[in-house]
Amino acid sequence: MSELRDVFITGTGAVLPGERIGNDRMEDFIGRIGGRPSAVGRRALRWNGIEGRHYALNEDGAPLHSNASMCAEAVRAALDAAGLSLGDLQHLGAAATQGDYLVPGHASAVQAELGAGPLEAFSYQSVCASALMAAKGAWLSVRAGEADVAAACAGEFSSRWFRPAFYEGTALVDEKGRARIEADFLRFTLSDGAGAVVMEPRPKPDGLSLKVEWIDMTSLAGRFDPCMWAGSTPEARADMTSAWSHAGPAAAHAAGAVALLQDFELLKIVIRAWIGVWLEKVDAGRIVPDQVDHLLCHYSARSLRQEIVGLLESTAAMIPEEKWFTTLADSGNVGSASIWVMLDAFLKSGRGKRGDRVLCIVPESGRAMIGFMMLEIV
Structure with a gap:
């Protein structure tokens, strides 16, 4: 058996589609449920x-891109930053909360958009931490000598979930035309984009690379x-036999089981579980x-950062806040793509120097997961 190899991120890429949209123009794009401005x-x-x-x-x-096309563009940018061509790529891991199709997997769509030849392709479907799932697959492939060039990408097209048609005429909207908070809050939190890294x-x-020291993933789905x-109503979400596919798409839509939803009371509890894993490491x-x-810690809101800091x-x-780097205020919460958008911006900021150690943390509220990645700038 051959020895395990060191692995380096040699290129990053990020795609933020269209123009930057300020808070005053959001509903011009995602729409107004019932034609009325949101109450929340x-x-x-x-x-x-x-x-923004x-x-x-x-x-x-009308769509300007697909999720797959944004991911493909991010992979091309990362390959270019690494000084590589598409023909060099041997392993592709593609992550998303939701790809463009129900079937087949997201990686197949990204490969097709790239126009890439035969290669290994792996789809990772979760929420924000799916980016590090794809990264770990790419890292292990290169580390084991299975591939010399691997890419991990993640993309989100959240805005299409937030158009009024996902809510109007469903149980998520009351008789006064107001959407349930579990649905409406997310419309003002998530946005679109993609990011990618290349590993060798x-x-x-020439230039800086990032040595990947380790990637750890911890799922707490058995607890929450x-x-x-x-894919389910708020009340029945823990009952897998009540998922949308059992009811059928029309009945599930009417019940409000197709829209993207968040339980904010449970989120407050899950935050403490994430911190528990951090403390254990x-x-x-390990840390x-x-x-x-x-x-580089992904979080969906400034208030969640304040809660994390308060707990730590x-x-x-606790890592002093002057060491924290984020792009949340400027380019928003891009779900699974956020960590790669952040890492790309960090490298371009000039803040890092050779020998610095960079800790990336990606918690996801999907069903309580958290991922960690330790990097050294070389």
Whole structure:
């Protein structure tokens, strides 16, 4: 058996479609349920602290891209940054909360959009942490010598979930035309885009690369009901026999079981579970906070960051906030793509230098998962 190889991120790419949309124009793109402005939109924006985002559709709701095309563009950008061509690619891992089709998988669509020849392709469907699922698959493939060039990408086309047709005429809207908070809040939180990284067994000859020291994933799905989901009503979401496919698409839509939903009360509990995993890694010596130079932590809202900081400040796990890097306010919460959009912007910011250690953390509320990735700039 051959020895395991070191693995390096040699290129990153990010795609933020269309123009940057300010808070005052959001509903021009995602639409107004019942033709009325949202009752909770302003509150959601105060909560999340997002000032701008991008949508892969125009003001008429017509798509400018597909999820797959944005991912393909991000992979091309990452290959170009690594000084590689599409023909060099041997492994493709593609992540998304929801691809463009129900079937087949997202990776097949991304490969087709790339126009790539035969290669290994893997689809990862979850929520935000699916990006690190794809990254771990790519990392292990290169580390084991199965591939010399691997790409991990993640993309979201959340805005299409938020058009009025997903809610109007369903149980999610009351007799006064107001959408349930589990649905309406998310409309002002999530946005569109894609990101990608390329991994190789050696750093690129010029410029900075990132050595991937380790990637850890922890799922706590055995402890919690779904916290963010699509495919069931809020009341029946833990009963898999009540999922939309059993009722049929028309009945499921009428029941409000097709839209993307979030349980915000459960989210407050899940946050503490995420922090518990973080603390365990510090106690085990997997993460040594004093040795972390930069923290890229994905979070969906400024208020969640404040909650995370509040929980950590009294512990030895806290990493000073001056070491944190985020793109949330400027380009929004892009779900699974957020960590790659953040990493791409971090590298272009010039904040990192050789020898610095970068900790990436991606919690997801889907059914309580959290992922960690430790990098060293070389």
